Amino acid sequence: MSTYRLKNLLAPRSVALVGASPRQGSVGRAILNNIGKASFNGEFGLVNPRYSEIDGVATVGRLSKLSFVPELVVLTTPAKSIAGLIDEAGRRGTAGAVIVSAGLGHGPGSLAEEAEHAAQKHGMRLIGPNCLGIMMPCVNLNASFSAHMPGEGNLALISQSGAIAAGMVDWAAQRAVGFSGIVSIGDQLDVDIADLLDHFAMDDKTQAILLYIEAIKDARKFMSAARAAARIKPVVVVKSGRMAQGAKAAATHTGALAGSDAVYDAAFQRAGVLRVSDLRELFDCAETLGRLKSPPGKRLAILTNGGGIGVLAVDRLAELGGIPAAIAPEIRAKLDAVLPPTWSGSNPVDIIGDADPARYAATLEVLLADPGNDAILVMNVQTAIARADEIAATVTGVIQKYRAQQRMSPKPVLAAWIGADQKISNLLSGAGIPNYPTEDDAVRGFMHLVRHREVVEALAQVPPAMPTSFAPDTEAARRIVADALTDDCRWLDPIEIKRLFDAYDIAMVPTYAAADAEDAVVHAAPIFAQGSTVVLKIMSRDIVHKSDVGGVVLNLTSAEAVRAATSDILARAKALRPEARISGVMVQAMVLRPKARELILGLADDPTFGTVVVFGRGGTAVEIINDKALALPPLDLQLARSLIERTRVSRLLRAYRDVPAVKEDAVAMVLVKLAQMAADIPEIRGLDINPLLADQAGVLAVDARVALGRVERKFRGSGPANFAVRPYPSQWQRHLEVKDGWRVFVRPIRPEDEPLIHEFLRHVTSHDLRLRFFAPMKEFSHEFIARLTQLDYARAMAFVAFDEVSNELLGVVRIHSDSIYESGEYAILLRSDLKGRGLGWALMQMIIEYARSEGLKAISGDVLTENTVMLAMCRSLGFEVKSDPTEHDICNVKLAL
Numbered sequence: 032m033s034t035y036r037l038k039n040l041l042a043p044r045s046v047a048l049v050g051a052s053p054r055q056g057s058v059g060r061a062i063l064n065n066i067g068k069a070s071f072n073g074e075f076g077l078v079n080p081r082y083s084e085i086d087g088v089a090t091v092g093r094l095s096k097l098s099f100v101p102e103l104v105v106l107t108t109p110a111k112s113i114a115g116l117i118d119e120a121g122r123r124g125t126a127g128a129v130i131v132s133a134g135l136g137h138g139p140g141s142l143a144e145e146a147e148h149a150a151q152k153h154g155m156r157l158i159g160p161n162c163l164g165i166m167m168p169c170v171n172l173n174a175s176f177s178a179h180m181p182g183e184g185n186l187a188l189i190s191q192s193g194a195i196a197a198g199m200v201d202w203a204a205q206r207a208v209g210f211s212g213i214v215s216i217g218d219q220l221d222v223d224i225a226d227l228l229d230h231f232a233m234d235d236k237t238q239a240i241l242l243y244i245e246a247i248k249d250a251r252k253f254m255s256a257a258r259a260a261a262r263i264k265p266v267v268v269v270k271s272g273r274m275a276q277g278a279k280a281a282a283t284h285t286g287a288l289a290g291s292d293a294v295y296d297a298a299f300q301r302a303g304v305l306r307v308s309d310l311r312e313l314f315d316c317a318e319t320l321g322r323l324k325s326p327p328g329k330r331l332a333i334l335t336n337g338g339g340i341g342v343l344a345v346d347r348l349a350e351l352g353g354i355p356a357a358i359a360p361e362i363r364a365k366l367d368a369v370l371p372p373t374w375s376g377s378n379p380v381d382i383i384g385d386a387d388p389a390r391y392a393a394t395l396e397v398l399l400a401d402p403g404n405d406a407i408l409v410m411n412v413q414t415a416i417a418r419a420d421e422i423a424a425t426v427t428g429v430i431q432k433y434r435a436q437q438r439m440s441p442k443p444v445l446a447a448w449i450g451a452d453q454k455i456s457n458l459l460s461g462a463g464i465p466n467y468p469t470e471d472d473a474v475r476g477f478m479h480l481v482r483h484r485e486v487v488e489a490l491a492q493v494p495p496a497m498p499t500s501f502a503p504d505t506e507a508a509r510r511i512v513a514d515a516l517t518d519d520c521r522w523l524d525p526i527e528i529k530r531l532f533d534a535y536d537i538a539m540v541p542t543y544a545a546a547d548a549e550d551a552v553v554h555a556a557p558i559f560a561q562g563s564t565v566v567l568k569i570m571s572r573d574i575v576h577k578s579d580v581g582g583v584v585l586n587l588t589s590a591e592a593v594r595a596a597t598s599d600i601l602a603r604a605k606a607l608r609p610e611a612r613i614s615g616v617m618v619q620a621m622v623l624r625p626k627a628r629e630l631i632l633g634l635a636d637d638p639t640f641g642t643v644v645v646f647g648r649g650g651t652a653v654e655i656i657n658d659k660a661l662a663l664p665p666l667d668l669q670l671a672r673s674l675i676e677r678t679r680v681s682r683l684l685r686a687y688r689d690v691p692a693v694k695e696d697a698v699a700m701v702l703v704k705l706a707q708m709a710a711d712i713p714e715i716r717g718l719d720i721n722p723l724l725a726d727q728a729g730v731l732a733v734d735a736r737v738a739l740g741r742v743e744r745k746f747r748g749s750g751p752a753n754f755a756v757r758p759y760p761s762q763w764q765r766h767l768e769v770k771d772g773w774r775v776f777v778r779p780i781r782p783e784d785e786p787l788i789h790e791f792l793r794h795v796t797s798h799d800l801r802l803r804f805f806a807p808m809k810e811f812s813h814e815f816i817a818r819l820t821q822l823d824y825a826r827a828m829a830f831v832a833f834d835e836v837s838n839e840l841l842g843v844v845r846i847h848s849d850s851i852y853e854s855g856e857y858a859i860l861l862r863s864d865l866k867g868r869g870l871g872w873a874l875m876q877m878i879i880e881y882a883r884s885e886g887l888k889a890i891s892g893d894v895l896t897e898n899t900v901m902l903a904m905c906r907s908l909g910f911e912v913k914s915d916p917t918e919h920d921i922c923n924v925k926l927a928l
Contacts, residue, residue, distance in 0.1 A: 033226040033256065033826070034233070035849055036156045039126030040222070041212055041230065042170050043102035045074035047094060047125075049116055050107035050132075053085050058131055059107040061176035062164060063088065069173035069180050074099045094119050102126045105164065105174045110134040113160070114145035121153025129174055130159035130220070143220055150221060162217030163193030166200070168210055169236055175215065184209020185238035186321045187231040189224055191216055195243045195269075195310070202314050205453075207460040208321055211236040219248055225256035232260035233818070239320035241313060242268040242304070247295075250640045250755040251746035254302050254663075255825035258756075261303030262490050262821045265320045265483040268304050269313045270295050294637045297661035301756060303486035305479060312475065318465040319476035323443040325484040330356035331477055332404035333379035334394055336386040337412035340449065341379030344408065344470040351478045355379070356404035362397065369393035387417045388425035395429050399442060406443040406480070408473050413450050423448060423455045427462045443480060447473040489673075490782075490821065501536050501704065505711045508534040512714050516739055522572040523737040525617045532732060535704045537720075539732040540622055544570060546615040548597040554618040555593045564588050564621040567596050568734070569604045573611035575736055580607045586621055593618075622733055626690045627726040628683050631659070632701055633719030634709050641745045641753035642709045644702060648680040649722035664706035664751075665758035671699035671706075684725065691727040698725050713752040716740040747852045748825065748885055757824045763881065766835070769869035773834075775841060777877060780829040782821045784840075787831075789816065791840040794862040802898045803860045805921075819845075826852070828881055832874060841865055844874040846882055846890065854889040855882050859901075866900070875908060883928050891925040 048066065051059035063085060066075065076099065077085060080092035091097055094104065094116065104120045106113055110132055117128055128150070135143040143160065150157050158165065164175025168183035177197045186208065190196040193215045203210065211234060214227055224242065231237045240260060247253045260266050272292060299306045307313050331353055335341040345355050355378045358366070363376065370390065375381035380398065382390050391409070398407050409426055413419045426446070434441045446466040448455050459466040467473040511531050515523055523531065525542045532539045545551035555565045569582030577583050581603045584596040597616050604613055631649035634642055640663060647659030660677035662670060675681045675698060686692040701723065709715060717738035724731045742752050750757040764778040792800070792811055800808040822829060829845035842861035849855070857878055861871055882890045893915070894901050902912055905924045915921040 033229045033252070033849065036126045036154070037222065037226060037230045039102045040129070040156055040158060041165065041167055041214070043073060043126070043172070045076075045099050045101045045103070046071060046172065046174065047076040047078055047097060047101035047104045047120075048107070048174075049078040049094065049104055051077055051079060051085055051090075053082065057107075058176050060085075062105060062107060062131065062174060065173040065175060065177065065180065069171045071172050072170065073172075074101070076101060094123060094125075100124045103174070104128045105131065107131045110136075110142050110160075113142060114149045117146055117155060117157070118149040118152070121149065121155050125153075125155060127156035127158070127222075129162070129164055130157060130217070131162060131164055131176070132159075133161040135160045135218070135220075137218070143218070147220055157221035158214065159217040160220060163190075163196050163215035165215070166196075166210070166213040169212070175213075179204055181213060182207070182209040183211070184321060185211055185236060186241060186317055187211050187227075187234070187237045187239070188213040188241045188243075189216060189227045189231070190214070190243040191219075191224075191245045192243055192271075193217070198310065199241070199314075199317075203317075206314075206318060207457060208317060211238075223248055223252070225249065225252040228253075228256040228260045228266070232256075232263050237264065239265040239267065239317070241317055242266065243313075244268055244270045245272065247298075247639055249746075250298070251748070251757070251825050254298065254640075254755045255823050255827075257299075257302035257304050258490055258823045259818070259821070261483075262487055262817055265325075265479075266302075266304045267313060267316045267320065267479070268299055268306050269308075269310060270299070270306065291637070291639070293659075293661050294640050294643050297643060297663055298640050298755065301663045303490045305482050305486070307479075315467060315472050315476055316479050318467070319445070319479050320483070322463045322465045323445075323480060324440065325480045325487075326405035326443050327484070328405040329353045329478075329481040330403065330405045331474070332356040332358075332398045332401065332407045333410065334391070334398060334407060335379050335381055335410040335412070336384055336391075336414070336417075337410070337449075338375065338379070338381040340410060340412055340470050341375075341381050344410065344447075344474055345379055347471050347474040348477075351474065353474070353478055353481060356401075359401070359403050362401045362403060365397045366394065369397065384412070384414050385416045386422075388422045391422050392425050392429050395426060396433075399429075399433050399444075404442075406445070406477055408445045408447065408470075408477060410447045410470060410473070411449065411451075413448075419448055419451060420455050420458070423451070423458050427458060427464065430464060431462055443477070445473050445476055501700075503536065503704070503707065503711070504534040508708070509712055512712050512739060516714060516741070520572055521739055522575065523739065524572060524614065525568075525570060525735075528735050528737050531708075531737065532735070535708050537701055537704055537732060538730060539735065540619045543618040544615060545597070545618050547601075548594045551597045551616055551618050552590045552593050555587070555590065558618070558620045559589075561620070565593055566619045566621050567593065567600055568617040568619070569600050570614045570617050571604065571608075571611050572614075574604060574608055574613075577734075580604050619733075622724060622731065624724050624726050624728075624731070627724035627731075628680065628693065629722035630680065630698065630725055631719060631721040632698075632705060632723050633721070634705055634715060634717060635661075636716050636753065640755045642713075642751070644674065644706050644709075645719070646674050646698075646702060647678050649720075663756050664709055664754055665756065666703050666706040668696060668699050668703060671702040672696070674702060675699060693725045694727055694729045697730045698723070701730055710751040710754065710758060713742045714739050748848075750824070760824050760828075763828075763830070765877065767832075767873050767877075769873050771868070773868060773870075774836070775832045775870065775873070776835050777830050777832045777874070779824065780820055780822060780831050780843070780845075782817075784831060785813070785816050785820045787840045788820060788843070791843070791862065794864060795860065796863040799860070799863045802895055802901070803858065805893075805895065819843075828878075830874060830877055830881075832870060842870050842874055844878045846878050848885070848887060852885075853887065854891055855885075855887050857882075857890055857892045871904060872908075875904065879908070879926065879928070887928055889925055889927050891923065894922045894924055896920050896922055 051063040076097045077088050077090040079090045100123050166173050173180045179200045181200045196215045231240050333344050526544050529542045543554040565587040567584045569577050587593050629649040633645045637643050644662045658679045662674040684693040720732045720735045744752040767775050827847040832841045844859040846855040846857045910924040910926045913923050
């Protein structure tokens, strides 16, 4: 797994610091001081051959001279010494190193490559180089040169910037916010963002994960880890470089529209990560997520002593997609009983400027008991009538009493004390009440909770590998593209595009190729006979944007007009683009759909995330209007609808005035088909349909471009070569026959299998559960089962087996690859009453077949020595079985593939 040995690095029992010196201002000296101040509670050693002691701490000359084996070494020595020190530590059995030193370089032949090879030889993990270090309050370890040590709490921070990490520590100290861990990852030579997401997702001390990202190294690995983590707990990201320009010279409109930051936005959305715009919002998000659980809905009740600020809060709430909670008649009656007659009578609940602590308390108690809201925002504007600190103390007391009574899932309560001093903020923070300087910040905090719940629900949806509502002719489409590439063509011509779209059931205007003016007249004749006018367009693989050379002429009504227009188009194109290969002109019927909307749909190739689907408002001014949204494929109808809804033009797809609504899901289905086309034909490197006309009758592609290129696999493992998110692997569905003609159906697991897993576990004895999980298992929480069922199939796979007659779940087998995608760890569990019937053997063979297809070099697992049945099966399957060198009741089994 990608968490291999990470616990040894982030919660080590022993640490050695190599490179500390007594020189003031040195990094090593600062880290030594921080380790001492934090009172690390494990063994600690100092390595420096030039000094016998530093600041009263005895040193040794080499790592080998330490009286213990350090689980973690922290390296601050010159870059050229790092690889040798890692090799020395690895020979002693050290689990990993934090490389604070900079200057190791990058790529083949660099000092970084030497360090990486030295670590891999010993199975060591590396954090850094060029990083601030790590701060782990849970084990009193501050192996960083940060100015402060954070308090212990439930937020994890993963940062590509040491300065950002240090700034978060300073902010946290002011707001009484604690951390489960802070890791500055630097150059990510080994341990990367995805590895740490995996670690903190499974860390029961972490409630939310904060990210500061500059660039992502392995997009598929990141998407896999982020999606897995976000299903369990909130993941919030700040990404720098928001205003970076996309590729200005992109050949297709969709390529130009898909700027790098917009693609990151789409990736974060697909991963279920909450993106915030700046550090202040990240701090506010941490304030909320570190203290509260997400509510079941988005109805917010607002309690305030200032009507104006209450209205501002409601406005912001509506703008961000929240719902002001309605006040039911029975709740209004209760509020009437405790409030003066001048109160607002609705939400926001304005209890008037002279409100004292008692009025706040009585109102808050009514709202806390009201089932008509999902959360409460308490606000106070300071007046000369009632002291703000006394009101805060009273509100705090009411909330603490309520939480003590509720215990299970208390309603979230947020606070905004306008103009409050630090004393009030400390009071609220100390009681675990997130508080903000303005109503805007508070409402955003509430909506962060709402968004997290929504993304968790969205992540439970898994797009199928092939939508069931259409059956494309993939072989015909692949032949079209293969033939074009054989002829060394980078673009499909219009006739080839029409055939490609026909193969995927995408309606397109009938298109004819004409080599010259007379040929154009021949093709135009039947169009005129049907009462239509003609459109001519230049046909050249080298002229992508036809209108740039005057290569489009509309509304031609006669053969003479067609003849003259063809001559003009060809002459103009040759004059403006003499180097272009010109094949002639396209002849099409003029499409008149006066109430149709012009849209653009397409595919773009991003250097980090691979294929991206683009949707937006089309036409000739598409880049100027810039109304677009992006999504990572694969898509199903729900994801396609969500993509459409993120644009302004989506409102025009509905009915308005005398314009009927666009045919339901007609546009969304084209997006699904394009995503499927990209999966089937990775040689398509760019595509746009502009415009796609959409109205009540359906959709029609008027013009399209398709760019081609040789396949360059961007991501490791199987699945579409350029997809950062792998589709549901339906190709792994199997009908198997085991002993005595017993028929079972095996398929990859899905998120909606969670209830089936709960029922399945009721048929597994406590003894068998202990053999599987290595510990007694009495209860299985939703979070625990979610980890088992909600895979994205990039680094993990699980197969579930069903009885074909009863449809009961019979067994589960799974595998999870390691961080470098070389080996996988397997696990298997069957219903206890079904052992000995051949199902376990069949599932093990299937997971081995899957591992081979993924290119893994080995499959391994840990088996309790008392589990003699499993050990016997492993031996029969060819596994090597060895006793674990440290855990004597465990055997390590491994099969070379």
